[in-house]
Amino acid sequence: MKPFIQVMKALSDPNRVKIIKLLEQKSMCVCELRAALNISQPSVSKHLKILEASGLVDFQKNGLWVDYFLTDGRQSPYAATLLGSLKHWLNEDPELTGMITEIPVLDRETLCKR
């Protein structure tokens, strides 16, 4: 029961769902996500930790950056199914589509050297 609840809880916060929908497009580092969501960096890190613990995302260190990406769902059947469903869901949501169209503008190199 616990793993199931963990996935549901992870997906019941709007910012975390936004992160999932962003990562559907491409893997992103913390500062890119922070810019896309317009919330603080610690907040992004904490959301990512929750998503990781539930088996929805994973990460790879890349020098100073940490790239987050969606898992293949091998760690959790619940995560796998939900990630699959989410690919079809919410694609008409104006807030999300707006956010996604802004992705190309996010340039890691310029974003992080502030």
Added chain:
Amino acid sequence: MKPFIQVMKALSDPNRVKIIKLLEQKSMCVCELRAALNISQPSVSKHLKILEASGLVDFQKNGLWVDYFLTDGRQSPYAATLLGSLKHWLNEDPELTGMITEIPVLDRETLCKR
């Protein structure tokens, strides 16, 4: 986004998931659910309200009793998909299977006249 979050939130509480798994077996009234979950009656009513608002359950008044049952999911595609998945999920969970085997013992007539 809101309807999606609402379904996820509804399913991120253990007692509400238990209610769903119980209603998979048969429709039940509040006092039967209360006995199965061993929590207070107001608590059951509030959980049911949350489940109803998210489109996961519906009810029918039956005299003094109110029978709750799973929806066909027509009100929410998210609810529909999750209810479908849940039929396969958590069926090996000892807490849940134990609870479900106790259902036949719950007799509405004896339960409610306390």
Added chain:
DNA sequence: TCTATATATTCTTTTTAGAGAATATACTGC
């Protein structure tokens, strides 16, 4: 209409979750 009973609602308390500021850690290049 009066009583009894099933459920809903309100109220209060305790726990949990989310936010950002401040700080710590980890990695890179010199």
Added chain:
DNA sequence: GCAGTATATTCTCTAAAAAGAATATATAGA
């Protein structure tokens, strides 16, 4: 090793969620 930068963690505050006690509502039957 030192300086700079990306990310993680800690701390504190505020808001939301869950619980049960007490109360209100609604229905059935005498």
